[in-house]
Amino acid sequence: MSPRHPSDDRAPNQVDVARLAGVSTQTVSRVMSGQQNVRPETARRVLAAVEELGYRVHAAAASLASGRTRILGVIVVSTDRYSTAALGVGIQQAAAEHRYTVTTAAVADHASADAFVEAFDRLERQGAEGIILGVPVELDSPAMRLRTARTPSTRNERLSMHPDAPLIIDQHAIARQAVEHLLDLGHKTVWHVPGDEYWLETRQRRETWEQVLTERGITPPPVIPGDWTPESGYRAGRTIAAIPEATAVFVSSDEMAFGLIRALHEAGRRVPEDISVVSVDDIALAGFASPALTTVRQPFEQMGRAAALRLIAQLEGVEISDAPEDVHPELIVRSSTAAPRG
Amino acid sequence: MSPRHPSDDRAPNQVDVARLAGVSTQTVSRVMSGQQNVRPETARRVLAAVEELGYRVHAAAASLASGRTRILGVIVVSTDRYSTAALGVGIQQAAAEHRYTVTTAAVADHASADAFVEAFDRLERQGAEGIILGVPVELDSPAMRLRTARTPSTRNERLSMHPDAPLIIDQHAIARQAVEHLLDLGHKTVWHVPGDEYWLETRQRRETWEQVLTERGITPPPVIPGDWTPESGYRAGRTIAAIPEATAVFVSSDEMAFGLIRALHEAGRRVPEDISVVSVDDIALAGFASPALTTVRQPFEQMGRAAALRLIAQLEGVEISDAPEDVHPELIVRSSTAAPRG
DNA sequence: GACGATGATGTTTGCGCTCTCATTCTGTCA
């Protein structure tokens, strides 16, 4: 161990670097945070000392002193659904580009509203400067409003009274595209298998499904319950197979569509010849169902990215150059839909 | 605003609480960290003050003073694969139970080894006390060894020379179960579609596939390349469909199996009558493929949980009561495998 | 009823960094 190194085994700090480089700690600080007004030669000396000592900035100390943490919090429900993972990828990417860190708080599926408040608290305590609510429910309790008022977060937008506040993604557009596609093919009506009642998206899509049918003078048939899982899709499929007049179904997720189609096949109903199916998500496997699924793609990764970028822009108080334009769902037509048999 | 409240709008701190409760800051600290040796009456007064002021512990300050962060870092590759999400759920759960926070660093898929080193650095700088490497590759560069030596992390185990160090999950057991299941059904040989070459798991499974065949005096057929995606499975399926003598395939993921089976069907080969297929993972949709997939389940959630608990135990220097027993893969027999036709 | 043992609380100090402000250095122009 060279005599220039601190002899004890504690991690090197700014003082050690400053001493070795022959500058003040303030200069070390400036170099580490990439500020201007440091002579290249000085910066080089500092960086050499940093390298030699293996120094790294102590984030807790820095954020205590500066009041900034550059931490983004994410609240998600504990599910292994594809959507959660893909959202996370987008968030991580955007955060990393702007040198933010992401910390996640998971909440049990179907948890009470209190659980979200608690997760919010955990993230605030941890120092999160902004919080992304990748969350299935409307959070408009007084407790939640108190928190979203002091810590910027997504989904504020839904709670705020601005009717033109951009949504992360337009669930109504998703449902409309799906239902109209089926009606335009000539189906007399469209049955619906919604997702878990707990999710806001579920309600939004169901409302729009009803609305589109009503617009065309069709009385919506009863809803066939679902909960996102393939098993629930299978149960729904058995129900629908027993309804001879059903020729078109709007299912709220691809995973349910897999179960639904299997049940239809077992009951001897062909897809799309007897029954057309449109679902939502466009997961990687959607094209490999039998038949390949016609589905409305949700660009989860872009959504996560957009949410993070918007939040960061708010935190920095600036326009971000690569500001995300609105993210739109897209109908992908494959082989699970067709015109009804004449 | 009551006169007892600090008039400026800065967040309340320990001093404010101490003053309002009529105690010292140290007592506030003791109450907040749930220590013993505080009279119930005193604790109540403190908590009342905390409530009134909306005080919350400042994590950065606490960790600067205590030297502890209770942060667990996770390095993952940026994919939306099911496995990543499910692992995360298990990690989050275990961390929350022990009052740890999780922060994630994502690395681009197929990134260089340097990218993992950099992610490790980011997490260390952020204060992570332990790091879970949910990572596809062997990381045994000097730079990485330097880091894993000072910050506890999983997968050390694979790098360490202890041959009996418990693996997170035994990839050899996975491959062995799959291949032996097919051979025991009477197939003369087993073809293999591995995952992405980049992944350690891929190599481990292929090695075992070769080994099991060799043990039984069978010369392994050529490998049909794959990369985890359903598309690659589909391509592999077309290749295999053109091999008349092929009757059994071990595919390294369920998603590839979906693609593979579709390609076989399109080529007129029936599953399992003409060709048996075993895959790996047991994703939610595995039971809803046509035919339902025989697959080796990887208990991702338990794996994540086990990794986190083991790391926490190491950090706390204690045995954790609910220590995870080893996590084992399990063959789930469904309908994609059968004996070869006589 | 004096003594120590224990529990409850307070005081002081410093964690490692960035902020503000002061000082020194550099180059430029009259």
Added chain:
DNA sequence: TGACAGAATGAGAGCGCAAACATCATCGTC
């Protein structure tokens, strides 16, 4: 050449908390 703007650097304070240590109250014991 001297003065001065502006860049580069340094000095000192303090962010909010917990550790270590000091002090005070309380209790049972003989």
